[in-house]
Amino acid sequence: MIEKARISPSQLGMMMYLATTPTAILSTPAITYIFAKEDLWISPFWAFSGVIAVYVALQLHRMYPGLNLVQASERIVGRFLGKIIGFMFPLYYLYLNGIVVREYGEFVVGAFLLNTPLIVVTGSMVLICAIAVRGGVEILGRFSELFLPAFLALFLFILVPIIPDLKLSNMLPIMGEGIRPSIEGSFVLQTWFAELITVSYFLPYVADQGKAKISIWITFLMVVLTLVVSNLATLLLLGDITGSFTYPFLILARYIDLAEFFTHLESLYMAIWVLGAFVKICVFHYVTALGAAQWMRLSDYRPLVLPLGLLLVLFSIWVAPNYQELTHAISTSVTLSIMTVFVILPALLFCMAVVRNRLAGKAARR
Template sequence: MIEKGKISASQMGKMLYLAILPTAILTTPAITFKFAKQDLWISPIWALCGLIVIFVSLRLHRMYPGLNIVQACERIVGRFPGKIIGFIFPLFYLYFNGIIVREYSEFVVGAFLIRTPLIVVSGSIVLVCAIAARGGVEIVGRFSELILPAFITFFLLIVVPIIPDLQVTNMLPIMPEGIRPSIEGAIVLQTWFSEFLTASFLLPFVADQKKSQKSVYISLLAVILTLIVSNLVTLLLLGELTGNYTYPFLIVARYINLADFFTHLESLYMAIWVLGAFVKICVFFYVTVLGAAQWMNLSDYRPIVFPLGLLLILFSMWVAPNFQELTHAIATSVTLAIITLFVIIPALLLCLAWVKKRLRAESR
C-alpha cells in the first residue's frame, strides 16, 4: 500500500468539513443572492449532490474495501477504460485545486497584501501544503483536528457581536416566489457539496470503519448549518447590498464596532480564510498526489509531491485571466464540470458495479 497511515473517523469528518467550507463562506453569499435573493439562507438545505456523492462513496467503499474510486475504476470497467476514467480524477483535482489556490491568492492580495504578486502568495501556500501532504494522511488529519477549534472560534467571534445589528425584515417575505429561487441559488452550491467525493480517497485509511458513515453525514450537516448561518447573517446585515460585494462576509467582519475598541475584525476573517484554505488545499493536493501515484502504480507517492506542486502553481495562474472571470466560471462551466465528474460519473460507476455484482451472483 502506498500510504500506511491511519486516521480516525472523527479526523476524516473534520478534514471534509474544512476541505469544503472555507471557499464556500468566501464567495457563495454573493453568488447565491443573485438567484435566490432573500431566500439565499434556504439554498444550502438543498444539498442533493452532497447526499448522492456520500452515498456513492460509501457504497463503492463497501463493495471494494480498501480501494478509492481511482483504483475501483479498473475493477468496474476493466483495465484500459478504468485507466482512462481513473486518470480524469487526479487531473481534475489538480485543475480544481488550482482554482482554489487562485481564489486564496486573489482574496489575500485583493483584501490585504495589495502590492504582493499573486505568484508569491500562491507559491508560499502550495509549498507549505506540499510539505504537509508529503508527511501523509495522518499529518493532514492532525492539522485538521488542530485547526478546526480555531476556525469555529474565529467564526463565532464574527457572528455573535453582530447579532444586535441584524435586521430580521431583510429576510422577509420568505419564499415569495415559492421554492424555485432557493433551488436556483442551490445549483451553484452543488459545486461545494460535490466535493464530498473526497471521502472516497480518505475512507480506506479510517481505522474505525464502523463510525465512518456517521462521521461523513455529520460533516455534511455541519457544512449545511454553517452555510445557513453565514448566509443568514450576511443577508440580515447587508440586505439588498449582499449581491454588490465580492466578499460579503468580509464586509460583515469589518462592520463590527463594540465601544470603539473591538473593531476591524477582518483580521479574524483573514485567519479563518488562511487556516481553512490551508486544510482545503492540503487535502485536495494530497488526494491529487495519491490518486496520481496509484494510477501510475508507484510504490511511493512522495517523489511526485513537489513536481505536482509546481504544476499546481502553474494551474492557479492558468485557470483564469482575472478574478471576475474566475467567479463567472465557478458559477457556470466549473459547476457543470464538477457535477459531471464528481457526481454523475461516480454514480454511473456505482450502477455498473451493482449490475456486475448481480450478474455474477445470478451466474452462480
C-alpha cells in the same frame, strides 16, 4: 497500499468539513443572492449533490473495501476504460485545486497584501502545503483536529457581536416567488457539496470503519448548517446590498465595533480563510498525488508531491485571466464540470458496479 498511516473517523470528518466550508463562506453568499435574493439562506438545504456524493462514496467503499475511485474504476469497467476514468480524477483535482489556490491568492492580495505579487502568495502556500502532504494522511488529520476549534471560535467571534444589528425583515418575504429562486441559488453551492466525494480517497485509511459512516453524514449536516447560518447572517445584516460585494462575509467582520475598541476585525476573516484554504489545498493535493501514484502503480506518492506542486502553481495562473472571469466560471462551467466528474461519473460507476455484482451473483448461483 501506498499509505500506511491511519486517521480516526473524527479526523476524517474534520478534514472534510474544513476542506469544504471556509472556502464556501468566502464567495457563495454574493453568487447565491443573485439567484435566490431573500431566500439565499434556504439554498444550502437543497444539497442533493452532497447526498449523492456521500452515498456513492460509502457504497463503493463497502463494495470495494480499501479501494478509492481511481482503483475501483479498473475493477468496475475493466483495465482499459478504468485507466481512462482513473486518469480523469487526479487531473481534475489538479485543475480544481488550481482554482482554490487562485481564489486564495486573489483574496489575500486583493483584500490585504495589495503590493505583493500574486505568484509569491500562491507559491508560498503551495510550498507549505506540499511539505505537509509529504508527511502523509496522518499529518493532515492532525492539522484538521488542531484547526477546527480555531475556525469555529473565529466564526462565532464574527457572528455573535453583530447579532443586535441583524434585521429579520431583510429575510422577508420567505419564498415570495415560490421555491424556484432558492433552488436556482443552490446551483453554485452544489460545487462545494459535490466535493464530499473526496472521502472516497480517505476511507481506506480510517482506523474505525464502523464509525466512519456516521462521521461523514454528521460532517455533511454540519456543512449545510454552517452555510445556512453564514448566508442568513449576511442577509440579515446587509439586506439588498449583499450581492454587490465580492466577499460579503468579510463585510460582517469589518462591521464589528465593540466599545470603539474592537473594530475592523477583518483579520479574523483572513485567519478563517487561510486555515480553510490550507486544509483544502492540502487535501486536494494529497488526492492528486495519491491518485496519480496509484494510476501509475508506484510504490510511493511522495516523489510526485513537489513536481505536482509546481504544476499546481501553473494551473492557478492558467485557470482564468482575472478574478471576475474566475468567479463567473465558478458559477457556470466549473459547477457543471464538478457535477459531471464528482457526481454523475461516480454515480454511473456505482450503478455499473451494482449491475456487475448482481450478474456475478446470478452466475455463481447457477
